[in-house]
Amino acid sequence: MKHLLIICAVAIGSTPALAAPVSVTPVLSDAELSLLAGSADWQDRQRAALARAWQVDGDAAAALMRLAPGTTRAGGPRFVLPARDAGTTAVLLDRFLRGEDGELVRAALLDALVRTDGEWAPGVAAAFTSEASAEVRVVMVEVLRRQPEALASPVLRAAAKDADAAVREASARSMGWTEDPAWAPQLRQALGDTDAGVRSAAARALGWVGAVDAWPALVTATGDTDADVRRRAVRAMARLDAARAAEEPAVRALHTDPDAKVARAARQVSGNP
Amino acid sequence: MTHRLALTLTALLALGCNSDKDGDDSGGEAVDPWTDRAVYGIANLDDDDGDGAADWAQDAEGDDDRFGFTLEEALFADAPDGGVLALQLRGNTGRIRVLSDGAVLLDGDTGPVELDVPAGDLDLEVEFRTIGAAGWIAVELQDADGDVVESMDVDLRASPLILNHHLQPVERVFAMSASGADGNQPFINGFEDVLGGTFEGFGMARYGWDVWIQDEIELSTMTAPGGARMDLVIDSIRSPQGQYLGALPDDVFGEDPDTVIDTWGSGVPTSQDSFGNLEVSPPVTVDGVSYPFGRAYYGHWFADEMHEDMVAMLEAQKIQDPFELDVGFLCVGHVDEFTTFVPDPSSDKGFRFVVGDVDLAYEFLEAQPAATRLPRYAQDHGYSTIGDIVDDGALRAMNEEIQADYVEPAVEQFKAELGLTDDDIIRIPAIFEEVRGCRGSTVGLIPGTANMTVAPLESGETHLFMPDPFLRPSGDDQGDDPFIAEIEGLLPEGLDFHWLDDWDYYHIMLGEVHCGSNVVRTPIADWWDVALHLLVDEED
Numbered sequence: 001m002k003h004l005l006i007i008c009a010v011a012i013g014s015t016p017a018l019a020a021p022v023s024v025t026p027v028l029s030d031a032e033l034s035l036l037a038g039s040a041d042w043q044d045r046q047r048a049a050l051a052r053a054w055q056v057d058g059d060a061a062a063a064l065m066r067l068a069p070g071t072t073r074a075g076g077p078r079f080v081l082p083a084r085d086a087g088t089t090a091v092l093l094d095r096f097l098r099g100e101d102g103e104l105v106r107a108a109l110l111d112a113l114v115r116t117d118g119e120w121a122p123g124v125a126a127a128f129t130s131e132a133s134a135e136v137r138v139v140m141v142e143v144l145r146r147q148p149e150a151l152a153s154p155v156l157r158a159a160a161k162d163a164d165a166a167v168r169e170a171s172a173r174s175m176g177w178t179e180d181p182a183w184a185p186q187l188r189q190a191l192g193d194t195d196a197g198v199r200s201a202a203a204r205a206l207g208w209v210g211a212v213d214a215w216p217a218l219v220t221a222t223g224d225t226d227a228d229v230r231r232r233a234v235r236a237m238a239r240l241d242a243a244r245a246a247e248e249p250a251v252r253a254l255h256t257d258p259d260a261k262v263a264r265a266a267r268q269v270s271g272n273p
Numbered sequence: 274m275t276h277r278l279a280l281t282l283t284a285l286l287a288l289g290c291n292s293d294k295d296g297d298d299s300g301g302e303a304v305d306p307w308t309d310r311a312v313y314g315i316a317n318l319d320d321d322d323g324d325g326a327a328d329w330a331q332d333a334e335g336d337d338d339r340f341g342f343t344l345e346e347a348l349f350a351d352a353p354d355g356g357v358l359a360l361q362l363r364g365n366t367g368r369i370r371v372l373s374d375g376a377v378l379l380d381g382d383t384g385p386v387e388l389d390v391p392a393g394d395l396d397l398e399v400e401f402r403t404i405g406a407a408g409w410i411a412v413e414l415q416d417a418d419g420d421v422v423e424s425m426d427v428d429l430r431a432s433p434l435i436l437n438h439h440l441q442p443v444e445r446v447f448a449m450s451a452s453g454a455d456g457n458q459p460f461i462n463g464f465e466d467v468l469g470g471t472f473e474g475f476g477m478a479r480y481g482w483d484v485w486i487q488d489e490i491e492l493s494t495m496t497a498p499g500g501a502r503m504d505l506v507i508d509s510i511r512s513p514q515g516q517y518l519g520a521l522p523d524d525v526f527g528e529d530p531d532t533v534i535d536t537w538g539s540g541v542p543t544s545q546d547s548f549g550n551l552e553v554s555p556p557v558t559v560d561g562v563s564y565p566f567g568r569a570y571y572g573h574w575f576a577d578e579m580h581e582d583m584v585a586m587l588e589a590q591k592i593q594d595p596f597e598l599d600v601g602f603l604c605v606g607h608v609d610e611f612t613t614f615v616p617d618p619s620s621d622k623g624f625r626f627v628v629g630d631v632d633l634a635y636e637f638l639e640a641q642p643a644a645t646r647l648p649r650y651a652q653d654h655g656y657s658t659i660g661d662i663v664d665d666g667a668l669r670a671m672n673e674e675i676q677a678d679y680v681e682p683a684v685e686q687f688k689a690e691l692g693l694t695d696d697d698i699i700r701i702p703a704i705f706e707e708v709r710g711c712r713g714s715t716v717g718l719i720p721g722t723a724n725m726t727v728a729p730l731e732s733g734e735t736h737l738f739m740p741d742p743f744l745r746p747s748g749d750d751q752g753d754d755p756f757i758a759e760i761e762g763l764l765p766e767g768l769d770f771h772w773l774d775d776w777d778y779y780h781i782m783l784g785e786v787h788c789g790s791n792v793v794r795t796p797i798a799d800w801w802d803v804a805l806h807l808l809v810d811e812e813d
Contacts, residue, residue, distance in 0.1 A: 073485055073605045073784035074544055074711065075511075080777050082455075084652060111709045115653055135710070142709045146655075166712070173713050177667045201713065208670050235674055261599075261678055268677065 042122035049118060050094050053087030064091040069108045077104050079112040089118025097123060103133040110139045121147040128155045134164035141167065145174035152178070160186050165195035172198055176205025184211035191217050196226035203229055207236025215240065222250040227259035234262070238269040245269050306347045307414075311428035313801040314340035315495045315503045316401045318533045327533075329402045332375070335530075339372065339398040340497065342427070344391070344412065352390040355417030361385035364408025369429055371410060372398040379410065390414070401431035404495065404505075405590060407808075432495035432800060433590040433808065434505055438553040438567040439614045439727040440624060441794035443471060446728060447525075448790045449484040450474030451778075457484075460789070463773035467736050468728065475525070481517035484778055486791045487609070488547030489518040494796050502796065504532040510542045510580060538580030545572065545579045549607035549788050550600075553593060555614050555624040556798075559692040565803040568691060569593040572600030572608045574714075592800060592807050596690045602679040604711035609787050611680065611703060612687070613723045616735050617765035625765060626693055628684055629703025629723050631676035637702045637759055638663050649743040653781055654706060654718055659744070662718070668706065675705055675715065701763055702756070708783065716783045719744060720775065722760050724785035726792065734769055740785040741772040 028036070028051050036048035054061045060083070069077035081088060095101065096109040113120040124140055125147070131137050141159045144152045156178075159171035172190045175183035187209065190202035203221050206214040214236075221233035234254060237245040245251055246269060254266035317329040317338040328336045349358070362371060362379040370380035377383050378397065388395075407430045414423040446468055450461045464472040477484055491507040506526050512519040514536065526532040538546065554567040569587055571579050578584070578597075587595045600606045611629040643660030651657040662668065687693055701722050705715035717724070720740035729735040744756040751757055751772050761770050779789045800808070 070778075070782055071481075071483060072782045073488065073547075073549070073607075073788055074708070076710065078782055080781060107710050114655065114709075139710045142707075169712070176670075177707075179666050197712070204674070208667050231678065232674075235677070239670065261682065264682065265678060 042119070042126065045119060046090060046093060046123055049086050049090035053090045056087060061087065061091045064088060065095055069105060077108040079108055081112055081115060084116045086116075086118030089113060089116040089120050092116065093118075093120045093123050097127060103135045106133065106136050107139040110136070110143050114143050121151050125151040125155050129158060134162070134167050137162065137164070137167045138170040141170040141174050145177050156183075157186070160190060165193070165198055168193060168195065169197040169201045172201035172205050176201070176208035179209055181209045181211055183209055184214055187211060188214050188217045191221055196224075196229060199224060200226065200228040200232050203232040203236050207232075207239035210240065212240050215244075219248070219250045222254060227257070227262050230254060230257065230259070231262045231265045234265045234269050242269075246271050306345065307423040307425045309426045309428065310342075311430065311801070312340050312342045312399050313430050313432070314338070314399055314401050314497045315501055316404045316406060316431045318404070318505070318535075319503055319530055320533075321530050323530060329400065338503070339400045340501075341396060341398045344395040344397065346391070346393045348423070349390050349392075349414070352414055353416040353422060356390050356422065357387040357415050358390055358395070359385060359387045359411075359413040359415055361411045362408060363411055364429070365403075365406045366408060368402040368406035368431075369408045370400050370402075371429075372400065385411075387415075399429050401429070404431060405433045405808075406431040430801070430808065432497055432503075433592045434493050434495060434586070435566050435590070435796065435800065436491060436493045436551070436553045436569055436593060437792070437794040438555045440555045440616050440729065441797050442731050443468075443728045443792050444795055445793040446472045446726065446790060447486055447792070448472070448474055449477035449480065449486055451477050451482075457775075457778040459774040460778060460786075463771055464726075464738060464790070467738075467769075467771055471730075475521065479524075480521055481512075483512065483518040484782070484789050485547070485549070485784060486518065486521070487549045487788045488607075490522055490791060491548040491551055492791065492793050496796050496800065498799070498801065502531070504529075504793070506532060506534045507548070507583075508534055508536045509546055509548055510536060510538045510540070511544075511547050537583040537586045539582075540580075542580070543574070543577040544606045545574055545577045546583070547607060549605075549609040549784075550579065551587075552608050552612070554626075554687075554691050555616075555622070557622065557691045557693075559690065562806075563803070564592075564594065564807070565798050566593050566800070569595035570598060570608055570690070571595065572598045572603075572606055574603070574606035575601050577606070592804050594807070596686070598683050598686060599679060602675045602705070602715055604708040604714040604716050605783050606714070607788075609724055610717065610721055610785075611723050612683070613725055613727065613787070615699075615725075615727055615737065615765060615768065616729055618767065619765060620697065622693075622697055624697075625699045626687055626691070626697055627699045627701055627723050627764070628680065628687070629717075629721060630700035631672040631680065631704060633700050634702035634704040634719070635663065635669065635672070637756070638704075641755055645744075646746040647744060648746065648748070649776060650718075653776075656718075662704070668704075668718075671707065671715070672704055699763055699765075701760055717780075717785070719756065720780045721785050724787040726787050726790045728792065731795075735767070736769045736771060737764070738771045738773055738786050738790070740775045740780060743776060 033048045033052055036044040039045055069079045072078045092109055092113055096106055121144060125144055128140050141155060144155050156171050156174055159167050162168050172187060175187055187202045187206045190198050193199050218233045218237050222230050224230050234251055237248060251266050251269050254262055257263040315338055318327055321328055321335040321337060322333040328338060360379060362384055367381035371378045378386060409429055410427040412425050412427060413421045416422050446464060448464060451457050461474045488511055489509050493505045495503045506522045508522045522534045526534060551571045553569050556565045556567055598608055600608060603610050613627045614624050615627055617625045638659055641659045645659040647658060656662045703721060704718045706718035707713055708716050719742050722739050726738040742756040745754040747753055757772055773786055775786050779785050
């Protein structure tokens with residue numbers, strides 16, 4: 001649900017302070033920390049960054065653990081960050097992975113992590129399959145989509161099969177943001193999803209990734225029962241091949257679509273606005 | 274009310290040559306006193322004696338919302354012997370009462386009445402219970418047999434509720450304030466330095482740190498002849514009454530006997546119930562119909578719509594005939610995110626419609642050095658340079674679709690609904706980004722300039738308070754910002770521009786300057802003179 005009650009958001013904003021993280025080992029030496037920081041395992045690197053953050057400024061780390069988000073104009077929580085350094089990343093990631101905040105705050109923590117300088121993506125990617133909240137999984141997909149392929153791809157693939165339609169929709173949308181035509185098969189499949197939001201996101205993404213082979217699937221989508229799907233299919237075809245779309249009978253058939261936006265898009269694509 | 278009321282008896286018609294009841298065809302200008310008239314007033318919603326009850330419900334001490342009028346002695350000069358004066362209230366009789374010497378003479382339960390023909394002036398008062406209440410008094414002079422000798426109607430009408438538009442002078446400007454190192458003093462100072470005592474900041478800590486004062490209240494007025502005015506603060510259902518910003522209307526306006534606070538709607542709110550999603554155009558004429566107070570507009574976000582009670586109230590006013598836009602591309606979903614109106618004396622209409630434009634934004638960005646560093650955008654949006662924005666193909670694709678599927682249809686709708694031409698429109702660069710967790714809908718990537726506070730002063734100056742775009746490598750030097758230069762070059766001449774730092778408190782939180790401020794404005798037109806054509810219908 002997009003629109004959240006202010007009352008909820010404000011209540012979320014007053015989340016009580018959390019206990020000190022159990023994963024911190026404050027007695028690690030510099031050498032041990034350096035060794036962990038250079039590890040191939042993201043969990044070691046996170047331990048090192050987290051320990052360093054608490055050692056360098058424990059008060060700041062504690063403040064981050066209890067930092068309350070503000071309320072966006074849409075009514076949801078969002079963090080204004082006091083710092084962006086790697087220590088901030090480590091503390092916020094730790095807070096996220098603990099799962100002790102409500103789901104909206106945990107989603108906001110993901111949004112905050114993206115705006116920090118440290119390494120967070122491996123930890124978030126690793127947590128995807130065990131994340132219980134669909135709301136949080138949606139944002140996990142969104143924050144990971146432009147991360148290195150090795151991290152993003154498994155999550156986008158898993159999300160495409162998620163039981164929750166909002167997560168599948170986020171996956172299709174995010175495949176579009178990669179602009180990678182390799183996602184075309186998954187997107188064609190998503191075009192047949194039972195959920196209109198997923199189909200709509202997939203139609204748009206097929207245009208963004210340049211999936212020329214998806215033309216027949218998009219033609220089929222112009223007959224979808226959902227207006228957004230039809231409109232985005234038209235837009236996708238225009239993006240793939242504007243001249244071909246202008247002559248496409250399936251597009252012309254939508255000039256008189258009962259949905260004004262669909263009809264407008266179709267006429268525009270046909271060069272007849 | 275702000276001003277003591279004067280008598281408001283207004284002749285609707287001056288008698289013309291074909292209405293000379295004396296049969297005098299000599300071309301004289303004799304005026305028949307038995308001519309239809311009108312009394313315009315304001316619903317008695319306020320609480321002049323401060324006892325917590327609306328004055329309509331009681332005989333309130335100091336009540337100044339009864340509107341006097343006189344049936345003057347001349348009306349009865351030729352009254353027949355044994356005649357009577359018959360008065361009957363018609364129309365919204367349950368919402369109007371007529372009083373004589375403080376006692377009810379006519380209302381929904383009382384009347385019609387027959388009075389002895391007055392020997393002198395007959396002074397009466399009218400009181401309205403509801404906004405826009407309308408009716409009339411059928412006045413008849415009857416002879417001893419009950420035959421009508423003379424007659425006329427006295428139309429009675431309470432002011433509609435009139436929302437403000439951007440051409441009206443500001444009286445008070447508000448924003449929420451927080452002091453200290455983490456406060457929003459640059460934002461507050463930006464207003465205060467220009468507006469001085471006209472600006473007021475309210476401590477946001479008391480209101481749950483809610484800064485969105487634009488969304489919480491809509492400021493409106495009701496007026497009547499003689500300078501009568503009552504302000505009505507519409508308190509949104511977005512926050513619970515008395516809590517968070519829902520407590521602000523009472524705090525700020527509760528002690529003012531000339532201001533009332535009301536709410537339309539109830540239940541679970543959506544973002545569409547916020548009043549950044551309710552704006553008003555300046556005066557327009559559309560297909561020959563004049564809207565001297567402009568037209569109201571609001572947005573719907575897919576199935577989310579403004580509460581039906583609020584919509585019904587707006588429609589019932591008739592005077593600002595509202596229309597609805599599709600704002601489904603916006604995460605917050607408010608019309609003020611991409612449209613506004615600014616005064617422009619050089620324009621035929623006196624204003625320009627300002628709308629965010631994606632194509633213009635890319636044209637502008639592509640003309641800038643691609644390597645221009647953008648520290649603020651690197652931190653919060655993931656774009657380190659202008660080139661990063663320009664080269665993001667998906668971002669561009671999304672924005673192109675927003676332009677084609679939402680912005681252009683909105684522009685066409687504004688043109689049709691407000692009778693605008695392309696010359697009336699100023700397009701300004703705007704670019705949108707997806708908001709995480711918002712199902713793919715968007716918000717301004719570059720702080721949305723259209724989300725500005727427009728503040729004309731009585732002195733004739735007009736100040737525009739706009740979000741600092743920070744589209745520059747340096748932090749503070751706005752003189753180096755090409756976006757600022759671009760916008761200032763596009764907006765009308767003669768306006769004073771102020772670029773406020775709203776980044777952390779507002780922009781990052783999906784709002785800008787307009788969202789974080791609100792304005793009390795001075796009414797500048799008299800509805801009974803210029804807008805009766807929108808109010809009077811056959812039912813009346």
